[in-house]
Amino acid sequence: MRAHTKLFIAAGLLVGLVLALLLSPLASSAPDGLEKVAAEERFDGTVRDHDLAGSPLADYGVRGVDNGRLSTGLAGVIGVLLTFGAGIALFAGSRALRARAHSPSGGRAAGQPS
């Protein structure tokens, strides 16, 4: 990958982290469009609690961090980094699998420096 592209990815990730850390605590906490319509049209009564409602990052907060804004911001940072890592694993993995499937000798595997 070219140096320019690496720089672009680093800068993009940094912007995403800043948005998650600093802006997400200021986001509107009003019900979203679907929640609003569900309340107005009265079909929100069937909602069940999330099966993982007790998880340490539930509802975009870090359990144990009492400051609400910091808790939300940190949860955002964790989410951005995990999603970035999972995305790279998913796409690199699928490309590697494809490369292996298309070259039984393994001669032209993905990830080889070009």
Added chain:
Amino acid sequence: MHVPDGFFNAGTSVAAGAVAAGTVTVCLKKASAELNDSAAPLAGLTAAFVFALQMLNFPVASGTSGHLLGGTLAAVLVGPWAGTLCVALVLFVQALLFADGGLTALGLNVVLIAIVPAFVGFAVFRLLRRALPANPGAVVGASGFAALVSVPTAAAVFAVLYGIGGAVDLSFGALLGAMVGVHVLVGIGEGLITAAVVSAIVATRPDLIYGATDLRYRPVTARGAEVAP
């Protein structure tokens, strides 16, 4: 628009899960076939960025908020196949780690928030690009308008699915009107955010935008960077 557990009957949830799984499988094949070596980090960045933007709920009307769905943005940036995967991955992370979007509703959410916005948005984007002149401004405008259209479209698909397998019997017309009405407003925010992000990338690295690969301007800078030691 994340659907929680309990809104839909089991049959509809399972059927949506099957559609989602099948579509994701096809997307994995198509995406890995068409993307180059920079694709994995770029797609990872796209997914991470959509995650961040989905946390930023903006007010749309009195007592109502909305946030980016991101399907159109992701499809314009990395193509509809990889873009769908990016948003599906975000939904997966949200449901498993952040308790947002029901586990039994994961398939429904992948259909409504990843597949429909990515493919509808990309189709509208392509149509507009054909009708407009081939320049950076058209890429920005087309992506913004396509993103706007994608949100009420997803809201309409929700109403149709709820008519098929919702837990409560409702007037389809009233639900459709209410869902599309509020989500046109959310769509305006979606369009503005999408246009802003695409505009920033068009200004810096237009060559990295899947939906702008036909624009071969500034080739000297791009090639120059490649051969520089």
